[in-house]
Amino acid sequence: MFIKNKRVTLLSYWTSRYLLTLMIGLLIISFISALWIRHTTLENRLEMIEFMAEEMVNRITDVSIPGIPPDERVPNFAEDRFRIRDMNPSMYIINTDGEVISSNLPLEQREQSTFSELINEKEEIRKFTSAKNNKDYYAVKKKIEIDDELVGWVLMVESKDKLTMVKQEYGQLAILIVGLALLGWWAIYFLSRRLAHPIKQVAEAAKQVQSGNYEINLSDHIKEKEVYELVSSFKQMAGRLEQLEKTRTELLAGVTHELKTPVTSISGLLQAVNDGIVTGQEAEEFIRMALVETSKMKTMVGDLLAFNSFAVDAVPVKISQLDIDNFMKDFLAQWYAIQEQTDIVIKIHLLHKEVMISVDLIRLQQIMTNLLTNAEQAISGTGEITISLSEKEQYVSVIVKDSGSGIPPEEQELIFERFFRGENKKYGIRGLGLGLPLSKMMAQSIKGNLHLVESTEKGTSFEVLLRKEG
Template structure:
């Protein structure tokens, strides 16, 4: 596995080296150009003084006469090599005694013969370093009679440039070394927290969800630590809920099974009392129904969790569902002495949905309302249709739900503190069904006042 630390250091150093090298090249080149420009300006000033001197005091004599009689006047003005060239390109005089046959092809000489200041840089046979030559025309009146040429070696200039370049490169190398250590430190500030988060994540992967990832800085890595810690706490909560659920389901299943087994053993002894036999069989039937209902609820829950549940859509008459619920629950309301009402307007439209699932939702919610509403209480299912949506409001005057439990009431396995709760999956199934129908299920409640469940379902057209 490639180390992030090494990659980060490599990337940092790559950027730093490229930046330092680019800056070094720019600075050294700039110094070189400045040195050469200063040397050129110095030669230009010196040669201008000499040509002005020639124009003022020696222009009356010919160029050859001046070379013979006044040549020392020109090289006294400069420490550079001095050449005097006629208009044909012949070198008449050279201050160091090296006279080439003809210099007409030289760029600086050609410009000077055209009346301009010429400059040339290149190699000569008598010097190992490059030289710089500056040429200027010599005038007699308005006529160019020759060229004055100053030549100087670039040896000392290049030596100074190399010294400065050495200093720059040494400083650049120092910057790179310091930056290397800084890069290692910066990489550690990123990698070390990542390693800690990784170690915490590995422990969590092994099942230790009580471990915590330490947050160093409030950045992306800090956010990752917070996310891992939140995930671990949520898993612990779900684990606790799951354990409570298993314990609750075990208890709920044991109760009807105990009743069934008890009466089966009792009836097996051959009681001839017809009334006792009828009571026993009736209890066995009811407990079997209750057991079947719990198993079906568990199967439904399993299907929803695994995503295998599907809605069987067909034309649904909401009015028919509401009347069915009225007939089914009115006897219970009379038995429990509860004022049960279902209110809806006439002419509710037909929607395409799963009728059985809708009944399951309403009956489950109303069943909870009946459980938590005392005698002389009131339960009301009110239905309306507005802007393409069915609005169902189920209100009761029961004991209500504590405020701290409301956000969790639709969570899987959550039972709350009431002993009347069973397995804690009924409302979560209802909420999942409504979501599959593109609707919303919202619960509001006030302790010792009552609870209201609002269901919003959009009108569904045939697909």
């Protein structure tokens, strides 16, 4: 009983199928080659018999005695140098009436019935079927002329079976075919084994990674480009997963801490008020501080819920058309209105013309708020934030650049990972590390994008791409 979808090794799969294909191909080649050898052998032997007949005519016409030579003048083909291996054609010397005058066969074995028909044919080589044994024969005839007068014929007859008998050639062909089959099987076995070995190692390494062990050892000495890229990509992926696993563990602890801290603060502050440890104006201050912590925790939980909603594509997007210059002016006006006293200067370079974009107004405001908030947090003391607008084919580019200390190179690949918080923010600024990941998801939800342009010690630049109208 056959098992459906049964898994087989790469080595077995390719070796068996290649061998099957090779054998079918070699059988077809063998059949065609055998037919070709048979045909070529037939033609060559007929040419040889024709040559023997011409030689016999020459010997007869060279005899000084006029007329047709007697039997003793006929050469003994058993000893003749023209004898062909496994073939001894019947030779007849016939007069113009079709009567056999001489032959290399005993009298009782001579054929006479068909010769008159054969010598009347125009073709020098004729195929016919014997009435006695129903076998195919070939007859080759040559004229005997003395002084330009036809005096008879030299007729040589041989069976088709003997003319096409090629034991030695078939044996050589069989050896060649078997040799090619063995060589082909060995070659595909060796190549498949060479190909399967690194793939098998990658499969074993994948199981190792699945179990949580990222210490994998894969060889880099691979000549095949595709296999090398597979192994190299897997090693990079494994390294990346190891880094992300470490980061995930660290960030989970950080997120837990970030959520636990305001809860602890609120609990302590309210407990102090409830127990009467603080009263009057001081109690009101404690309550105000508890409300601030509550607001912070509410913001973090809101970010977490928003991120989860975007992750499962559960937030509807309302696309509308608006002018990017007017949007930026209104947004900065609102931003300045809610900001406390700050030493950070914001500069903006507008398009100074009407360019309509297709966006969700609320999502774009959230993206710009997150970028400006991050830019402010990256600047210690006084600094500058520059917003530059430009057109890029079907997009409008918005670049937000700050004069902060920049993002360390080892952290730049992780800034869009959920819950990731850099070393500069981890202990100084509260948050869940969802600002940039959430902003990127919102940008993509409105058919745009958000990415890091560059980050050095002189500052960091982010670019938001917004699709134009239409």
